[in-house]
Amino acid sequence: MKREHLSLKILLAGEGGQGVQAMAQILQNAAYQTGLKTMYIPNYGVEQRGGVSLAYLQISTLPIPYPKFKTADILVLMCERAIFRVKPYQDSQTQIINGVFFLNTPMEHNLSPKTHNMLILGILSTLLPIDPEIIRQAMKQRFQKASDLILKQNEQAFLLGRGLGLRLPQDAQRLKKIPVNDHRKWPDQVSVSKNHPKIIHTIIRRYCKSCGICILRCPTKALHFSKTLTGIYGTPIVEVEIKKCVGCRMCESVCPDTAISVKKEKSLADSSQKR
Amino acid sequence: MIPKCYKKESLPHLFCPGCGYGVILKSLGFTIDHLKIAHRTVLGLDIGCALLAWNLFDVDTIQTHHGRTIPVMAGLKFAHPNTITLALVGDGGAYAIGLQSLLHSAHRNDPLTVIVVNNSLYAMTGGQMAPTTLQDEVTTTTPLGRDCRKTGLPFLGPETVVPLTNHFAYIARVSIRNPFVLEETFKKAILNQMRGQGFSLVEVLSVCPTNWKTDAEKTFRFLEEMENYYRLGEIKKPLEEK
Numbered sequence: 395m396k397r398e399h400l401s402l403k404i405l406l407a408g409e410g411g412q413g414v415q416a417m418a419q420i421l422q423n424a425a426y427q428t429g430l431k432t433m434y435i436p437n438y439g440v441e442q443r444g445g446v447s448l449a450y451l452q453i454s455t456l457p458i459p460y461p462k463f464k465t466a467d468i469l470v471l472m473c474e475r476a477i478f479r480v481k482p483y484q485d486s487q488t489q490i491i492n493g494v495f496f497l498n499t500p501m502e503h504n505l506s507p508k509t510h511n512m513l514i515l516g517i518l519s520t521l522l523p524i525d526p527e528i529i530r531q532a533m534k535q536r537f538q539k540a541s542d543l544i545l546k547q548n549e550q551a552f553l554l555g556r557g558l559g560l561r562l563p564q565d566a567q568r569l570k571k572i573p574v575n576d577h578r579k580w581p582d583q584v585s586v587s588k589n590h591p592k593i594i595h596t597i598i599r600r601y602c603k604s605c606g607i608c609i610l611r612c613p614t615k616a617l618h619f620s621k622t623l624t625g626i627y628g629t630p631i632v633e634v635e636i637k638k639c640v641g642c643r644m645c646e647s648v649c650p651d652t653a654i655s656v657k658k659e660k661s662l663a664d665s666s667q668k669r
Numbered sequence: 670m671i672p673k674c675y676k677k678e679s680l681p682h683l684f685c686p687g688c689g690y691g692v693i694l695k696s697l698g699f700t701i702d703h704l705k706i707a708h709r710t711v712l713g714l715d716i717g718c719a720l721l722a723w724n725l726f727d728v729d730t731i732q733t734h735h736g737r738t739i740p741v742m743a744g745l746k747f748a749h750p751n752t753i754t755l756a757l758v759g760d761g762g763a764y765a766i767g768l769q770s771l772l773h774s775a776h777r778n779d780p781l782t783v784i785v786v787n788n789s790l791y792a793m794t795g796g797q798m799a800p801t802t803l804q805d806e807v808t809t810t811t812p813l814g815r816d817c818r819k820t821g822l823p824f825l826g827p828e829t830v831v832p833l834t835n836h837f838a839y840i841a842r843v844s845i846r847n848p849f850v851l852e853e854t855f856k857k858a859i860l861n862q863m864r865g866q867g868f869s870l871v872e873v874l875s876v877c878p879t880n881w882k883t884d885a886e887k888t889f890r891f892l893e894e895m896e897n898y899y900r901l902g903e904i905k906k907p908l909e910e911k
Contacts, residue, residue, distance in 0.1 A: 439683070445683075601680055603686035603687070604686060605686040605878065605885060606885035607687055607885050607888075610889065627686065629686070648692065648848060649691075650684065650689070650691020650692050650695070651680075651686075652680065653681075655670045655671075
């Protein structure tokens with residue numbers, strides 16, 4: 395039986411700063427211009443940076459009584475960390491768009507990594523009864539203060555996402571699978587020096603927020619940002635060049651996130667040999 | 670290294686990358702560890718960024734409204750004299766909205782420890798001008814820099830409190846640049862309370878890279894500017910009892 399009323403509950407979840415709220419605002423504007431009833435409410439923590447950011451968006455032909463909901467019809471994931479937060483919102487009917495798979499797609503097409511949200515918006519738009527042209531107009535309105543290049547890149551990403559979204563049924567199985575990369579199980583980065591006395595330098599990867607204070611304060615410039623590993627906020631963590639480390643424990647004392655610990659190992663046998 | 674009185678489940682904590690609170694709370698944690706007072710400490714958190722520490726410590730915690738942390742902790746101290754009461758307040762809570770609480774507490778010589786975190790603006794609400802904002806500092810509400818001819822000079826909290834206190838008070842100002850000095854100062858302030866002598870106030874010059882919009886290097890350069898205006902050191906030492 396065909397449903398008479400359209401009522402879509404969409405939950406967008408991502409990292410603060412990824413543009414989750416911008417996506418929801420664009421869709422809300424487009425749905426309103428189409429003549430549908432729509433309601434949107436943002437939800438994020440008190441953190442100014444790096445918290446999980448949620449956007450509750452409802453699109454309906456009937457008046458909407460309450461902005462929040464308990465189960466979503468469409469769940470959009472933008473980062474791994476949000477998965478734990480939004481798990482209670484899904485049931486067997488929920489359609490999941492897993493944006494984590496597409497994190498590298500903009501770069502593969504020579505687009506800025508920041509256009510990731512517009513790519514996902516393109517995929518999402520294929521599931522909605524809204525004309526894509528109206529969404530593009532809403533996008534232009536949202537980014538009217540931005541430069542032409544950014545707007546152009548965003549439009550390209552949107553069209554790319556729309557193309558990907560139309561091919562969605564074949565990829566549906568892949569999209570529904572949620573990868574779980576539990577940051578609580580990330581191993582610590584331990585480096586041990588060969589010289590005597592042994593210095594054991596540990597960086598707890600899941601605590602590092604890449605503020606760079608340890609790099610600034612290190613007297614021997616032994617620390618640098620990693621090129622491969624990222625921390626809890628998706629920013630590069632600090633790595634140590636253990637050859638340069640003298641074990642002064644400056645980085646340990648200035649780290650605001652208690653992510654670094656330095657131990658100097660001096661066994662009794664070694665100290666007696668020296669004498 | 671992680672202080673023993675931290676709750677490991679709540680790490681990584683909720684503060685922004687590079688936030689000064691991380692160092693302050695770590696030093697406070699080490700002080701609590703060192704004095705072995707975790708079982709009888711009550712930490713009062715003011716509204717503002719301070720409240721993000723609500724689940725960080727494995728000690729009893731109360732969160733109250735602007736600057737009211739100080740009278741709440743004073744009341745707790747009167748009811749249970751055996752507890753160690755620490756009030757962690759921001760500069761807005763202590764020097765603007767809740768200044769009367771701070772002044773009267775110092776005047777009564779309540780035996781409690783107040784830690785004021787001065788980061789020169791209202792950080793949680795998006796970086797508005799506070800009484801402690803430096804001259805010509807750009808904030809959200811002073812886009813051309815603070816004009817001290819109109820808004821007065823940056824507020825010197827500890828110096829204002831000093832004339833009200835008696836000779837048992839301990840008042841100091843430190844900066845987060847040196848965590849060891851920070852730890853030592855906290856220790857002195859808490860020991861002053863434990864001796865039952867009187868009021869202790871520690872102002873900590875902190876950093877806010879998010880609202881200053883600075884990287885690590887510029888953050889510490891700005892902290893230096895703050896240290897030039899706000900003189901560091903022990904402003905008032907308690908008289909030794911004989």
